Amino acid sequence: MPYPTKTAEALTSLRRRFSQIADLSQIGGLLSWDRHTYLPPAAGESRGRQSATLDTLSHEKLTDPRVGEWLERLEDAELQPEDAALVRLCRRKYDRAVRLPAELVEEMADARSQAQDAWLEARRQNAFGLFAPHLARMFELCREQADRLGYEGHRYDALHDEYEPGSSAARISRLFAELRPPLVELVHSLAASGQDDRDAVLHGEFDELRQEEFVRDEVTRFGFDFRRGRLDPTVHPFAQGIDRSDVRITTRYRRDFLPTGLFATFHEAGHGMYEQGLNPRLARSPLGDAISLGVHESQSRMWENLVGRSLRYWRGAYPRLQALFPESLGDVPLADFYRAINCVKPSYIRVEADEVTYNLHVIARFELELALLDGDLEAAGLPEAWNSKYGELLGIESPDDVLGCLQDVHWSLGLIGYFPTYTLGNLMSVQLFEAACQHIPRLEEKIEAGEHAPLLDWLKRNVHERGSLHQPDELLELATGSVLDAGPYLRYLGRKFQGLYQRVGSA
């Protein structure tokens, strides 16, 4: 039965408005990609202004009182489930936008820009003190933001929910409580084996053009579609989905260390394939967007780790890599290479961490940002708290703050509540991979043969095409039959790394 005229009209208007907002967001994506790839050095200020103007227009379109009227009319109507889901998503975006007064939004933008500059300067001088007052102000503004947005449990939830709908500080605390002790123990036991130079073969001389040739070829095999995407070099790798037909991934190559270029590219290709796999039927609708940062990270980790750091994958791919680097790798057996790319070692920098230690970096940040938000920790006290936390979790203390609490850009941008999504992604990647193994006959043999289409198709149907039709937990349950659970991930790590380290120990 068709909707009554008033309902149909409101729905059409709502859809049209949100597709216009989607176009603006795509344009913003291009501005951002360009800023990090090809923008001339002196053009930063003009780019900032262009982005700010675009944001203002987008905000005007979103907070237009007519949007509120359409939503109210539709909330009173009986709708098909998908239309009802659309209305809920639009309501969420509308409410979040109208609850933040323009002055606060401007103040945040201003504080962010100052904090960014201060962060860069503090890093340059290795002087945390330059950044501390900006960090304090950023947390203060985020507290106000959270209070404006509203929350039921913890103030953190209002911020975290932006990145991971339906999640909460309580949920993350429970998960991390499960992960913390076994991870700490695993790291300690592996570290105790004293085999931390097993990645020596990956240090050497690796021509960047050959690296690019290799990863371009491999991510094409994974299924990244270069007719609908690009790969460019940058300083801090990222993926930017502009439209499902225009997905841009970036990477960086280190001439003297091979893994950087390999795994950054695999990782970003995973993000990119999620964006390329979004549902064309839901294009330009909030329903068609990627649902959360955690789910996004599950896709990057899938290709980086579950595929890209697996023995099965390298059985097929390693000869291709050796052919490109005969001098450095010709004499290195596959087993040694595999051990080298899976070397576990407590280290200072999160983005360079291995699969086992990575989540301890995240847990540290979560515990610290909660304390900063609650006021239990002063900004000025962060370096000390950071080192004590790293001592507890990883048994190390950073020699300076650049390698310590100044390493991440997130807090200077006001991205609070973001870090836990990295670990959520790691957990989900294993649950999804195990479900895929159950549904796809001989999946690991196919990966060895370089046949990645069955895995990508399964992810497309079960994750990508579902867009934002379901909350992350529901999506995971539909795909795997289970809700989020630390168990599979911990078992996977145990299996893989105890095996790997024992094998060497006994070799």
Add this chain to the structure above:
Amino acid sequence: MPYPTKTAEALTSLRRRFSQIADLSQIGGLLSWDRHTYLPPAAGESRGRQSATLDTLSHEKLTDPRVGEWLERLEDAELQPEDAALVRLCRRKYDRAVRLPAELVEEMADARSQAQDAWLEARRQNAFGLFAPHLARMFELCREQADRLGYEGHRYDALHDEYEPGSSAARISRLFAELRPPLVELVHSLAASGQDDRDAVLHGEFDELRQEEFVRDEVTRFGFDFRRGRLDPTVHPFAQGIDRSDVRITTRYRRDFLPTGLFATFHEAGHGMYEQGLNPRLARSPLGDAISLGVHESQSRMWENLVGRSLRYWRGAYPRLQALFPESLGDVPLADFYRAINCVKPSYIRVEADEVTYNLHVIARFELELALLDGDLEAAGLPEAWNSKYGELLGIESPDDVLGCLQDVHWSLGLIGYFPTYTLGNLMSVQLFEAACQHIPRLEEKIEAGEHAPLLDWLKRNVHERGSLHQPDELLELATGSVLDAGPYLRYLGRKFQGLYQRVGSA
């Protein structure tokens, strides 16, 4: 004396609105640059949609009734000259925008997109018939557009004025009547010399990376600022000024023919330096924009021809070029190289034409588009009329329509009244260069020494920084003391080419 409150408020509102519109236009510039450089092949449709959404928003901002109210209030007030000029410019933009009904704008956009596709297909199949109905429709829509916009003299004026404020069909006709006979005669007399293989030394094997190295170095000497700009390869070279801090030029290199890459880059660098030289004080105001396509072309032609095809310039630069291409150019004397880059030869393609024949290509198009607009020529009759016109002017007839009336993209985009600006630019470039020679002691010696700053500074002060403060004719008069005049240009061509050809003839 400060303005009364109401006036000051209206002025502030008007300025703020037009700076927002300027930001949107900058963003549109990036979308367009990216489309022609790095856009993935399958992303054309999404890019078209993003641009259309941006245009719609910009149009909404411009035609907002409040803009009309601010203008009326300001037109009643006594304003400083610069503020009055701003109000006139904004009025012009506002009127043009509100006079075109949304349906016509949409119909044009639709017709343009279809005509583009048909044009490409007609070129692919060498079948003008596929394009003819679209061409007819485009001229019909342009007639309607002109009637809506209004005009005093000829319908053509309403369209031409968009590209060259203050100019008209009558003015162009007068100028072209002066140019036509001497140009036809000069071409015929040079062609009669039978020396049309003098560019043979430029055909050969020229590594593209070395070409890029050379032009990048040369345009840096000219004064193109790579901190505020980029140079990228593309198919059809263009310059895109996004902001004065972000000016992107593009070029293409032919491995087998050196001039393409050299002169395309010099040309676009000329456009680019105009954009980089715009007045920072007038940034984001219509007053700060480049005033017209003709003036823009005078800057590209200045560096491409007056500098880049001059003997003086190559006396300094040729050894640098020879050093990069010792095998192809090592044994070619400067005099031969100079004759080769100034070879005059009637040819089919405008963008590849030499300095002498170029304007005849433009005159042909002007006469044809006038006939098409007046209805004196049917779209279906264009190929025949084209060939007859080329016979008259250049003594050649194109073997097919791809080399004939299908060669330019302009009409398929509805850009009618655009072509004459190329010739206006040629004329102005000579008048400006001669004025610069009068004002800058030993300018030509400086060019030989690679010292281009005095010329660029003079152009900055006399052209670039004046933005849109003056109409093109007024700007030219301020800079040179004369209004637009075909005389200097004709004398320049005569001097240069009769000299060049006689010298060879007598050698």
